[in-house]
Amino acid sequence: xxxxxxxxxxxxxxxxxxxxxxxxxxxxxxxxxxxxxxxxxxxxxxxxxxxxxxxxxxxxxxxxxxxxxxxxxxxxxxxxxxxxxxxxxxxxxxxxx
Numbered sequence: 001x002x003x004x005x006x007x008x009x010x011x012x013x014x015x016x017x018x019x020x021x022x023x024x025x026x027x028x029x030x031x032x033x034x035x036x037x038x039x040x041x042x043x044x045x046x047x048x049x050x051x052x053x054x055x056x057x058x059x060x061x062x063x064x065x066x067x068x069x070x071x072x073x074x075x076x077x078x079x080x081x082x083x084x085x086x087x088x089x090x091x092x093x094x095x096x097x
Contacts, residue, residue: 015041018057034063039072057081 009027013034016023026037038056046052056073058064060082073080 013037031061031063035066035068035072038064038069042072042076042078052076053078055079055081057083059083 011028013026
């Protein structure tokens with residue numbers, strides 16, 4: 001059963017910094033919001049921390065593996081790693097949050 005939050009948001013995007021384990025949580029109305037939010041988030045992190053992201057690790061969901069993000073990662077020099085399907089261990093840090 002799917003349950004909407006107060007503002008009608010159905011999805012949760014969890015971002016974890018591998019180095020510090022600092023965690024961000026974003027509530028989304030649809031998975032279609034994911035690529036633009038990730039791009040906006042990466043730009044914000046680079047400005048605030050003055051350190052570019054080097055690597056992104058995600059599962060193989062289409063919200064993470066798509067043309068929009070592929071073009072952006074190539075443009076800014078980010079390596080995108082995906083986990084093997086049905087392998088929770090490879091996304092362990094996020095899955096345990």
